[in-house]
Amino acid sequence: MSNIEKVSDIIASKLATKLIMDSNEEEVLAYGAFLLIQTIMSILLVLVFGFVFNVIIEIIIISVSASILRKYSGGAHATSPINCAIIGMIVFGVLSLLVKQFLFNFIFWHLTLIIIVSFVIDFYIIYKYSPVGTVTKPLKNEIKRKRLKRISINCVIGLFISSIILLSIYLYTKQIILINIATCISVGVVWQSITLVSLGQKIIDFMDKVLGGTNKILRRTNK
Amino acid sequence: MRRITLKVMTLSVALLTFLATTTVASACWFGAYQPEEPKSLREE
Numbered sequence: 162m163s164n165i166e167k168v169s170d171i172i173a174s175k176l177a178t179k180l181i182m183d184s185n186e187e188e189v190l191a192y193g194a195f196l197l198i199q200t201i202m203s204i205l206l207v208l209v210f211g212f213v214f215n216v217i218i219e220i221i222i223i224s225v226s227a228s229i230l231r232k233y234s235g236g237a238h239a240t241s242p243i244n245c246a247i248i249g250m251i252v253f254g255v256l257s258l259l260v261k262q263f264l265f266n267f268i269f270w271h272l273t274l275i276i277i278v279s280f281v282i283d284f285y286i287i288y289k290y291s292p293v294g295t296v297t298k299p300l301k302n303e304i305k306r307k308r309l310k311r312i313s314i315n316c317v318i319g320l321f322i323s324s325i326i327l328l329s330i331y332l333y334t335k336q337i338i339l340i341n342i343a344t345c346i347s348v349g350v351v352w353q354s355i356t357l358v359s360l361g362q363k364i365i366d367f368m369d370k371v372l373g374g375t376n377k378i379l380r381r382t383n384k
Numbered sequence: 385m386r387r388i389t390l391k392v393m394t395l396s397v398a399l400l401t402f403l404a405t406t407t408v409a410s411a412c413w414f415g416a417y418q419p420e421e422p423k424s425l426r427e428e
Binding site: 166172173176179180182185186188189190191192193194195196197199200203228231232233234235236238239240241242244245246249291292293294295297298300305308309313 | 407
């Protein structure tokens with residue numbers, strides 16, 4: 162049990178005792194507390210990286226677009242919450258630095274083409290593999306799986322339309338930030354799509370192992 | 385003071401329960417770690 166899980170259990174136990182709740186309700190509170198602490202920790206690490214390396218806009222957009230899609234499509238997982246937060250910070254941080262470093266090496270139309278092609282590949286991956294459940298949260302219900310796949314596909318379409326709108330506005334306003342945002346959205350979706358396939362699982366397993374994870378396989382397709 | 389503590393605790397319970405139940409309809413939480421879901425929240 163990780164430290165975050167221990168703290169969550171203590172919080173849930175105190176609340177349940179004071180407000181006279183049963184063990185099921187206490188379990189739900191512990192789960193909620195865990196999610197809250199983990200989210201705050203992950204956001205803080207990502208923001209710190211963004212401020213330190215001056216990529217705050219890029220890292221926020223990449224992590225938000227990947228996280229929105231992740232909620233419905235699932236994907237590869239780390240074996241501990243700390244590893245999760247660190248892997249998130251490293252991956253989103255490196256991707257933000259790459260966007261910042263190499264964005265201006267591209268001609269606008271080349272970049273637009275790359276974004277469109279990447280969305281087509283993402284769409285195929287999401288359509289074929291999502292949702293990907295885990296041992297700790299299996300997705301066995303076929304109706305739920307279909308609903309999650311539909312929402313994931315809608316998310317990709319929504320993010321694609323947003324990117325195209327931003328690129329179109331750039332043609333009139335010439336505001337570089339618009340290309341930056343569109344590229345970051347695309348990069349976030351690409352990373353999330355990668356976590357649905359074995360390559361993403363291998364990358365996360367490797368980083369998890371380096372960070373001292375148990376290398377327990379958490380991915381499960383339920384198919 | 386006791387009343388304020390009770391209100392804060394009730395609000396905390398509401399927030400934590402809300403967070404926990406929002407994950408029921410999703411594939412996983414936003415991050416790269418998914419804790420075990422409580423039995424009472426599992427959809428069979």
